[in-house]
Amino acid sequence: MLKRTYLVTGGAGFIGANYVKYLLSQFDDVNLIILDALTYAGNYGTIAGDVDGQRCQFVKGDICDKDLVTSLFEKYPIDVVVNFAAESHVDRSIVNPRLFLETNILGTQNLMDVARQFWVTGKDDNGYPTWKKGVRYHQVSTDEVYGSLGATGFFTETTALDPRSPYSASKTSADLIVRAYSETYKLPATITRCSNNYGPYHFPEKLIPLIIKNILEGKPLPVYGDGSNVRDWLYVEDHCKAIEAVVRKGKPGEVYNVGGHNEKQNIEIVRLTIATIRRLMEEEPAYRAVLKTDLSNVSEGLITYVQDRLGHDKRYAIDPTKMKEELGWYPETAFEAGIVKTIRWYLENQSWVDEVTSGEYQNYYERMYSNR
Numbered sequence: 033m034l035k036r037t038y039l040v041t042g043g044a045g046f047i048g049a050n051y052v053k054y055l056l057s058q059f060d061d062v063n064l065i066i067l068d069a070l071t072y073a074g075n076y077g078t079i080a081g082d083v084d085g086q087r088c089q090f091v092k093g094d095i096c097d098k099d100l101v102t103s104l105f106e107k108y109p110i111d112v113v114v115n116f117a118a119e120s121h122v123d124r125s126i127v128n129p130r131l132f133l134e135t136n137i138l139g140t141q142n143l144m145d146v147a148r149q150f151w152v153t154g155k156d157d158n159g160y161p162t163w164k165k166g167v168r169y170h171q172v173s174t175d176e177v178y179g180s181l182g183a184t185g186f187f188t189e190t191t192a193l194d195p196r197s198p199y200s201a202s203k204t205s206a207d208l209i210v211r212a213y214s215e216t217y218k219l220p221a222t223i224t225r226c227s228n229n230y231g232p233y234h235f236p237e238k239l240i241p242l243i244i245k246n247i248l249e250g251k252p253l254p255v256y257g258d259g260s261n262v263r264d265w266l267y268v269e270d271h272c273k274a275i276e277a278v279v280r281k282g283k284p285g286e287v288y289n290v291g292g293h294n295e296k297q298n299i300e301i302v303r304l305t306i307a308t309i310r311r312l313m314e315e316e317p318a319y320r321a322v323l324k325t326d327l328s329n330v331s332e333g334l335i336t337y338v339q340d341r342l343g344h345d346k347r348y349a350i351d352p353t354k355m356k357e358e359l360g361w362y363p364e365t366a367f368e369a370g371i372v373k374t375i376r377w378y379l380e381n382q383s384w385v386d387e388v389t390s391g392e393y394q395n396y397y398e399r400m401y402s403n404r
């Protein structure tokens with residue numbers, strides 16, 4: 033069997049770790065090198081059981097570090113780069129934009145430059161580089177590059193780019209650099225733009241895991257503005273399947289939108305999460321052991337409307353028709369099933385939550401929310 037070697041950046045984060053687990057469990061034809069800087073959002077413990085030093089190796093480091101990335105290409109026969117590594121949280125980008133520009137833009141450019149150094153085999157008659165057979169650079173991007181929708185309409189791959197936060201501006205810039213390399217050097221590159229993911233290993237600064245954590249602790253549930261902003265939620269494993277379909281079958285130079293056709297207002301998500309936790313605790317009393325408050329406090333009384341996010345995008349909604357028609361992908365997990373699976377995972381993995389929220393994050397969390 034012909035084996036391919038993937039460099040998976042950001043593989044200790046939420047989606048990257050789910051992707052690593054998905055690949056290792058579903059495909060025998062891949063070896064993985066995980067490169068992750070282990071920022072506050074990255075946790076080696078999440079993937080420790082997957083790293084075996086043979087099929088799956090781990091390297092701690094920064095995607096902006098040219099010497100390090102070069103040394104990985106020298107050491108391993110890397111054919112595919114899947115770039116998840118990023119600063120991913122919009123609120124943090126409002127506090128510290130520069131870090132987002134460095135990692136998300138310059139990190140992307142650095143990965144592609146090193147790949148170019150190792151993958152180019154010569155020149156064609158028009159002076160364009162020719163590329164080693166089978167190589168692929170894949171950029172994991174976001175629906176936020178399209179900006180904000182009103183009450184109707186969907187983002188398609190041809191919707192104009194219109195980012196509005198430092199985070200989404202940095203992701204858009206990265207997408208444009210990927211396109212530039214694809215046009216100028218013919219780098220075989222693809223981009224996926226996905227909507228909001230949820231599922232296991234989601235860092236509890238993001239809406240769904242934060243709400244779960246606060247409910248279990250009997251703490252206020254911060255809802256920005258009036259809670260009417262809309263996100264299109266997709267179960268993380270469906271996103272991983274979409275990425276792999278694009279890496280294997282997507283056309284170089286193309287963008288693919290990935291979404292769940294599952295729009296919900298934030299306040300609906302919060303109410304549903306409270307109701308689901310309450311129901312699970314009533315049906316399966318053993319779960320009550322993880323409650324740090326009285327079951328009677330698990331109620332909408334915890335909902336607290338707080339100052340809105342600056343420049344808060346109103347609505348996102350993806351049209352994933354191209355993924356369905358060209359690659360046969362569709363979101364398999366219904367939200368009702370996915371949210372129960374996710375909540376159960378958090379109830380059963382509180383030690384993971386404790387691990388990732390110790391230290392630096394705790395200080396940041398207190399700073400962010402003490403003045404809201």
Ligand code: NAD
Nearest residue numbers: 042044045046047069070071073074094095117118120229
């Ligand atoms: P995350 O914050 O959970 O994980 C990011 C990972 O990247 C962490 O492990 C972190 O340590 C690592 N990292 C950060 N800076 C790095 C650097 N300079 N060098 C190496 N590693 C670094 O993010 P996520 O939610 O898993 O998102 C992964 C990717 O998917 C991001 O590119 C994000 O923009 C994109 N995305 C996320 C969502 C979502 O809903 N979470 C939706 C669409 C697209």
Ligand code: DAU
Nearest residue numbers: 120121122174175176227228237238239254255256261298
């Ligand atoms: O759409 C894809 C994007 O989804 C990804 O590109 C980002 O990396 C990812 O972080 C996510 O961005 P959002 O800003 O949509 O996710 P977040 O979980 O931060 O917020 C979801 C919605 O909930 C948003 O409208 C803001 C709101 N919110 C969030 C938090 C953390 C609250 O009302 N209260 C909160 O405490």
